[in-house]
Amino acid sequence: MDVMSAPAIQRNDNCFVLALALLSGRAMIRALSHMALIVQKYGGTSVGNPERIKNVARRVLESQRAGNQIIVVVSAMSGVTDSLLKLAAEVSEHPTEREMDVLLATGEQTTIALTAMAINQLGGSASSLTGAQAGISTDGVHTKARIANITPDAVHRLLDDGNIVIIAGFQGQTSDGRITTLGRGGSDLTAIAMAAAVKADLCQIFTDVDGVYTCDPRVVKVAQKIETISYDEMLEMASSGSKVMQSRSVEFAKKFGVRFEVRNSMNTNPGTLVKEEENGMESVVVRGVSIERNQAKVTIDDVPDLPGVAAKVFDAITKANIVVDMIVQNVSWDSETDISFTLSAADLPKAEAALKPLVSGLGDKVELRTQSGIAKLSIVGIGMRSHSGVASKMFTALANAGINIQMISTSEIKTAVIVNESEIENAARVVHTAFGLDA
Amino acid sequence: MDVMSAPAIQRNDNCFVLALALLSGRAMIRALSHMALIVQKYGGTSVGNPERIKNVARRVLESQRAGNQIIVVVSAMSGVTDSLLKLAAEVSEHPTEREMDVLLATGEQTTIALTAMAINQLGGSASSLTGAQAGISTDGVHTKARIANITPDAVHRLLDDGNIVIIAGFQGQTSDGRITTLGRGGSDLTAIAMAAAVKADLCQIFTDVDGVYTCDPRVVKVAQKIETISYDEMLEMASSGSKVMQSRSVEFAKKFGVRFEVRNSMNTNPGTLVKEEENGMESVVVRGVSIERNQAKVTIDDVPDLPGVAAKVFDAITKANIVVDMIVQNVSWDSETDISFTLSAADLPKAEAALKPLVSGLGDKVELRTQSGIAKLSIVGIGMRSHSGVASKMFTALANAGINIQMISTSEIKTAVIVNESEIENAARVVHTAFGLDA
Numbered sequence: 001m002d003v004m005s006a007p008a009i010q011r012n013d014n015c016f017v018l019a020l021a022l023l024s025g026r027a028m029i030r031a032l033s034h035m036a037l038i039v040q041k042y043g044g045t046s047v048g049n050p051e052r053i054k055n056v057a058r059r060v061l062e063s064q065r066a067g068n069q070i071i072v073v074v075s076a077m078s079g080v081t082d083s084l085l086k087l088a089a090e091v092s093e094h095p096t097e098r099e100m101d102v103l104l105a106t107g108e109q110t111t112i113a114l115t116a117m118a119i120n121q122l123g124g125s126a127s128s129l130t131g132a133q134a135g136i137s138t139d140g141v142h143t144k145a146r147i148a149n150i151t152p153d154a155v156h157r158l159l160d161d162g163n164i165v166i167i168a169g170f171q172g173q174t175s176d177g178r179i180t181t182l183g184r185g186g187s188d189l190t191a192i193a194m195a196a197a198v199k200a201d202l203c204q205i206f207t208d209v210d211g212v213y214t215c216d217p218r219v220v221k222v223a224q225k226i227e228t229i230s231y232d233e234m235l236e237m238a239s240s241g242s243k244v245m246q247s248r249s250v251e252f253a254k255k256f257g258v259r260f261e262v263r264n265s266m267n268t269n270p271g272t273l274v275k276e277e278e279n280g281m282e283s284v285v286v287r288g289v290s291i292e293r294n295q296a297k298v299t300i301d302d303v304p305d306l307p308g309v310a311a312k313v314f315d316a317i318t319k320a321n322i323v324v325d326m327i328v329q330n331v332s333w334d335s336e337t338d339i340s341f342t343l344s345a346a347d348l349p350k351a352e353a354a355l356k357p358l359v360s361g362l363g364d365k366v367e368l369r370t371q372s373g374i375a376k377l378s379i380v381g382i383g384m385r386s387h388s389g390v391a392s393k394m395f396t397a398l399a400n401a402g403i404n405i406q407m408i409s410t411s412e413i414k415t416a417v418i419v420n421e422s423e424i425e426n427a428a429r430v431v432h433t434a435f436g437l438d439a
Numbered sequence: 440m441d442v443m444s445a446p447a448i449q450r451n452d453n454c455f456v457l458a459l460a461l462l463s464g465r466a467m468i469r470a471l472s473h474m475a476l477i478v479q480k481y482g483g484t485s486v487g488n489p490e491r492i493k494n495v496a497r498r499v500l501e502s503q504r505a506g507n508q509i510i511v512v513v514s515a516m517s518g519v520t521d522s523l524l525k526l527a528a529e530v531s532e533h534p535t536e537r538e539m540d541v542l543l544a545t546g547e548q549t550t551i552a553l554t555a556m557a558i559n560q561l562g563g564s565a566s567s568l569t570g571a572q573a574g575i576s577t578d579g580v581h582t583k584a585r586i587a588n589i590t591p592d593a594v595h596r597l598l599d600d601g602n603i604v605i606i607a608g609f610q611g612q613t614s615d616g617r618i619t620t621l622g623r624g625g626s627d628l629t630a631i632a633m634a635a636a637v638k639a640d641l642c643q644i645f646t647d648v649d650g651v652y653t654c655d656p657r658v659v660k661v662a663q664k665i666e667t668i669s670y671d672e673m674l675e676m677a678s679s680g681s682k683v684m685q686s687r688s689v690e691f692a693k694k695f696g697v698r699f700e701v702r703n704s705m706n707t708n709p710g711t712l713v714k715e716e717e718n719g720m721e722s723v724v725v726r727g728v729s730i731e732r733n734q735a736k737v738t739i740d741d742v743p744d745l746p747g748v749a750a751k752v753f754d755a756i757t758k759a760n761i762v763v764d765m766i767v768q769n770v771s772w773d774s775e776t777d778i779s780f781t782l783s784a785a786d787l788p789k790a791e792a793a794l795k796p797l798v799s800g801l802g803d804k805v806e807l808r809t810q811s812g813i814a815k816l817s818i819v820g821i822g823m824r825s826h827s828g829v830a831s832k833m834f835t836a837l838a839n840a841g842i843n844i845q846m847i848s849t850s851e852i853k854t855a856v857i858v859n860e861s862e863i864e865n866a867a868r869v870v871h872t873a874f875g876l877d878a
Binding site for chain 1: 471487492496518523526527528530533534535537539540541542544545548549551552553554555556557559560565566567569573593616618650
């Protein structure tokens, strides 16, 4: 298992003395003893039943016995959160958010206790901490709190006493002692934030896939696991539908420079390392191909090309709580223009309801047109910035396959196109091949 | 509902000014506003499913809307603790006690959130607190911690803001922040200790019976609910098998002078008030008749009447973790004596195993004899102290019914006899009648 051979502290021998001087006392001890401090996060599926918890316990112990200090962050067992939500719905139509957090926090608390027990049963020494006990302070926005700061004193004390520390993901407490939860992707965020707070050498996000792939292997059979990916690429892959992790956790990791590895809790395959951009990473032009299905597009045709029209449109959309993805407005050659945007197909009825009154007020010629049954294909790579011809290579591959492009949107490290949903799999395969990503 | 008419503060008008001067600021405000501070405790059956939690929510709101401040202490929903224990057993043969507490504490945490949600759904304003958040500090003996002190600052803050405060029973935390649980009867203890800490006017223990009865109504159909009972009588009734509450909570209430009412969560019948002994309470000679089934007795015959023999016997029994009930040793008229004691029939094999080696070392004549299939009948009443002839009245009633008494044991406010299990129900009925307890 490569966890065992995880480097204690990456260092350049010439800078060793200086580096030591800059290290905290604890980090210095780790550096001198070649001991690494590793944060491991296991999701709901990985701890989904007692057998799987015992499997996690074995993995954690192996990592410790290889000479490392281990902090484990766990989610609620899969299904538990849904059961709790169902209970809440049975006592209240609109459960108070403060109380929802008290309720949901029991899910992870159950897992930390069981995981610690399982490790202790195997002869290890593990102690559990709730989010509050682990020193995770958040703002007061119940059910989607943001981490304000972490005071990991209790974590350090337990580590110093030789314990494996098991921390409840997804939760924290406000400065006045209320229990909060972090919302979607909260357990990943706990792991990454805790790794930053304790200056961990490595953060491992264990999930039910082997890592991040060049494309969804169910679509592109020759897709390869990516060994290393930059935060920005990971963010674009995530927001383009390869939902291994929520963007939020990746953004946090980028901000605090936490390198983390996404890997599979059910096997010992090496995963994907996500880290800051480095020289050499640009030599790969396209890191991966990402697919997002079930999209819809809305076009407002023949809009008067006047200031403030786009603002009105997206103000109405925002008020309807709809998240918009691509927005395209073409240069206008006369007094009218077209505005198009894409959104999740599920939100289309809400968007139509929000826009109809607005459109009828913009003039007789203005028309609202919608289409579902479309999908988005994106290519992502920081190498794109320094390579010309990336977009044309993509468009050519699609043209050769007879696939029509309906919309185009680009960012510095991403090129995205909208195609018919029926053609998305073929589109992914030909683009994957065109950029030399096939295994 | 009589909760609504609960007296704000019991007072004698002549002493009113003095009483006010002695009251804390908060209590003074309550006294002046005729508002009572009530602690209500609901057990696992009373909150056993969402419908029952909604029922509790309605009751709590009624109590508040009658002009009272309400603190609610809840147990885990019935069945939840067993499910958690089963989960623990699936990951570990000997779960760490520290982690067992983290696990079990989720049971009550779930109930507090659901109860608060249900109250809020009905238009009330409720906020939940875990044991730790409610300021309940305990010693560090996991799974059976003792309450060290209570700092109810958060409770007062929430009450002052007009909230109903929902507190998780059965749990607390150590001074260094570990989660603890209080063991059997822990939720009752939380309610009574919290009532003492906030100087509540009344503590109501809601359960699935209407109160304390003069005898088990399934045995003595004419048994009556007791309106008022002293702490000492309640203790003797509890330790004699009328297990409405654990002795521990009653002892705590006695020590801190917390009067509490035992009542039924499923109806609005008045319950039984448990309080300090008062003049007039002694006029009732026997408060109730208590039955304990499934007992066994152990006799060691012809023991040398020498110092230290009884010590050896009960030392062996204690080391085997057996709780002994009655102990009888008769005056010896020669150099030998008999020692008898009773215990739960389930513990009899353990007791035999513990005593056999000891008995064979005491001499050839010494014999170990055991008998199961017996039961204990007790009469309890503080009035007994000042009335002679209580015991003889009991023995006569039993003799007239042809029931043989096998052992007798008395305390200041209790007389207990051992009879054959097959005769216990008849014995209870004739004694109940003899002391004028029949409705």
